[in-house]
Amino acid sequence: MEQERNKASVRRRLHHVCTATVGATLALVMAGGLVTNTGSALAVPDWPTTFGYNMFTYPPSQWVGGVLYEHTHRLLGSLVGLLTIALLAAAWFWEERSWVRWLTFVALIAVIAQGVLGGMRVVLLRHDLAMVHGSFAQAFFGLLVVLWVVTAPSWDRLGESSATLQGSRLAGSLALVLPAAVYTQIVLGAFLTHRGQALWEHVAGAALVAGLVVVALAWVMRASPETAALRTPVFALAGLVALQLSLGFLAYLWHFTNLHLRLPYQVGLMVLAAHRMTGTLVWGTSLVFALRLARALFRSEGAGWSVKEASKAWT
Numbered sequence: 001m002e003q004e005r006n007k008a009s010v011r012r013r014l015h016h017v018c019t020a021t022v023g024a025t026l027a028l029v030m031a032g033g034l035v036t037n038t039g040s041a042l043a044v045p046d047w048p049t050t051f052g053y054n055m056f057t058y059p060p061s062q063w064v065g066g067v068l069y070e071h072t073h074r075l076l077g078s079l080v081g082l083l084t085i086a087l088l089a090a091a092w093f094w095e096e097r098s099w100v101r102w103l104t105f106v107a108l109i110a111v112i113a114q115g116v117l118g119g120m121r122v123v124l125l126r127h128d129l130a131m132v133h134g135s136f137a138q139a140f141f142g143l144l145v146v147l148w149v150v151t152a153p154s155w156d157r158l159g160e161s162s163a164t165l166q167g168s169r170l171a172g173s174l175a176l177v178l179p180a181a182v183y184t185q186i187v188l189g190a191f192l193t194h195r196g197q198a199l200w201e202h203v204a205g206a207a208l209v210a211g212l213v214v215v216a217l218a219w220v221m222r223a224s225p226e227t228a229a230l231r232t233p234v235f236a237l238a239g240l241v242a243l244q245l246s247l248g249f250l251a252y253l254w255h256f257t258n259l260h261l262r263l264p265y266q267v268g269l270m271v272l273a274a275h276r277m278t279g280t281l282v283w284g285t286s287l288v289f290a291l292r293l294a295r296a297l298f299r300s301e302g303a304g305w306s307v308k309e310a311s312k313a314w315t
Helices: 002-037 066-094 098-123 128-150 154-164 168-195 199-223 228-256 265-298 303-312
Strands: none
Touching: 002 066, 002 128, 002 265, 066 098, 098 128, 128 168, 128 265, 154 228, 154 265, 168 199, 168 265, 199 228, 228 265
16 A cells, blocks of 8 residues: 555656646747747747857847747747656656656657757748648647646546446547547648648538537536546537637638738737647647546557447447
């Protein structure tokens, strides 16, 4: 019993480090969105320096206009990199599961690659790299959410509820399809933001995600309404998707009607930033729900069985 308590205490420490890293990455995504929406991506023309300065010694008095957005984005990126290193060290010191330790190593490689992508966007003046940079940022955020879920105390407890859940084929399908659909929306949103393409594909994707969330909500309320670990994220997901649809409609009006001529620029900036942030939260919450659902359903059967069974729901 004492050993179990010590194990839980150690895992909570790792979870706290992971929580800090997820929070900082969320702020970084927000800052990156502001860089894009304000057209500040090239406000600082060099990298990894800032107008020849070491980025950490660049004078705050010169943080004005687009430089403020871009330089803040770079500093937040450095913070996320340091936190990822701390997460790796904490996992290899405290975590017993080898696959979790290796996931933190993958996270470190990913954050390094993401920083290089951002730098190459500036150095090479390649606008298409901005789209890759934004999409990869969301993939990195998703990886951190996975680590956040599997280090949480609820991860071990969820396996105990697997015997009480019904409709495993549909649930398994949701665990696979929902996050995939949300990430596809993120990529389509990147095409729309950076190239002005895939508008109606993005709209259709929004309808698909909304439909999947309704199905997920109905399934949880029918099969396991007493399981808070599933109920909480699916209700949060429903609320976030409703908000995201509203923000998406406002973003459409801002870009494709003359609304931007009638309202202050700051209003549009807030709408676009909120749309991007809410999309990130939808992505993260869909992963939380999918991972917890998969854990509750398939802990004993294994991943191969889960994919096989899930595919049957669509045939």
